[in-house]
Amino acid sequence: MTFDKTESLIRDAITDQAARAVDPEAVLRELRRGSGARRGSRQAVLVFAAAAVVIAVVSAVVVPGLVRSDRPPAGTPDIAAAMADQTILVLGRDEFGYTDVVMLTRLTATGLTAISIPRDVFVDIPGHGPGRVNIAYARGRWAAEQRGQDAAASTKAGVETAMATVRSLAGVPIDHYAVIDMAAVPTMVDAVGGVEVCLRAATSDRYSGADFNAGRQTLSGAQALAFVRQRRSLPNGDLDRVKRQQAFFTALTAKVVAKGDLSAMVGVVRDHVVTDLDLVDLAQRASERTVRMGVIPVDGQIETPAVSALGVTGDKVRSYVGGMFNGPDQTGGGGTQDPPCVD
Template structure:
């Protein structure tokens, strides 16, 4: 970053956003004296979108930062002798603001990245009450969800990003299509999924049904979690740091994030680390009957915390792209 007046204005704008929880585009527009400009983001993994993405998953970076990306990139690389471990919660939401995907992206000091999926129906404790994980977001917002995820995993959430899952289509198009593989042909009226068996490249309108389908799959939502992981793995394998500006352009309107996240630096560290692990927290009974919320997925917090602790030392998956349900 430069030390000119523009940088200070940007910093002041983000500080104001954190204090008043308003749209960052409106703050920047007021500071710079012009109409709001489009914000830019990248879906990770998600989330993930979750889709990620998912990611994805996914992060938003104001255009004023993107315009100085080369200089920011050089300074980030020169100033960083060791990567700062960072935990980013990425939440993928549908048109009704329900969470389709919940992903914790953990960047370790050695550059390895763990993309950890948490099933949305996990039965967890939040503010002293047992509830489904996706209901925490609906009732308590992103801060409540971040606290619940931190308690469950033992990994405090440093930053968060909320991704509109329609970003999946834009991401797939931006990378020239995403290769996936299905064990068998499948179709589903709820998600709009209609796919043949075997390897295929999906993009555009086919991408979202692929990561959203759960009806008609042997393991329901758990299979949807695996779909997202495979989609993100395939998409991110095609991305380089040099391609970031184009991807930021592609999915920017679909994301909001906390103002404290250095998205450019974080994404550079993730991509340059080159070691990504995709995993789902261990679960128990997937048809656990709750007192008031119907069936949920049983999880053991102690088991989940140990799993999250051990994951960075677990060898990443090897071989080619796996076929999934």
């Protein structure tokens, strides 16, 4: 897919306009409330630890060897030991190349820590100037395409730009990456026979294609994609979309595990995941470790001539990341449960 700069600018303008309808204080309250460590079942751990990557991670656990990889060939000595104490940047990209899921994950011998970075956080993108964090990958990739680089090289350039951006923001080195296409969602959902979600109220949105009744319902693949993408017509915009994604991926994980026969997903996972690490090994070992979850602290909504975004203070972010990555592990536990009702 070729990244079109004009189309991306139009999309940004529409997104910015929609964002202005969101109550920033409600968003900030929820972000602060969710910034501490959380505990949950091992299946929930995989969902949060991988975020959008669940469509690859969960499948890879059950159907090994499906993920396209840029990692070194087999035979590297002591792979498990080499993967200890690694920091991994997880990106969930849409069809425009925007990374609407940005998660910094730290895997150690005893635990896994996953820190979400809200997509609207305003950052400096090395070599490309200021902008929201979700455009860093797209800018790096577009610049490479303009230089005539092929798809693989352009993707790598986008990843490197995103890694440099998050590295500067968080103040920690990043060892590996995993990039997931959200376009895989419909096929994954259809392969497991649909996924159940619950809505507090009926909603519709012509931009995402969402048209849902209130209550529990089973979504088809196309409906699921609309469900996780909708943010217009929701009380708190992008914040409610994040909650939807968490509820959806939790339900998808349970369905994937229950299904057992995942042969239909082999091609989907292979075609929609790019990483330089062994994602199968990551998922398997993550399920055996204690987990902590968090969201970086944000200061408030800011307005610039070009964009509406969330402001952050570098020292606060770096202090938070350092504390989360170096703090004590939390124990997990619990079982599965029905997906919660969301807006």
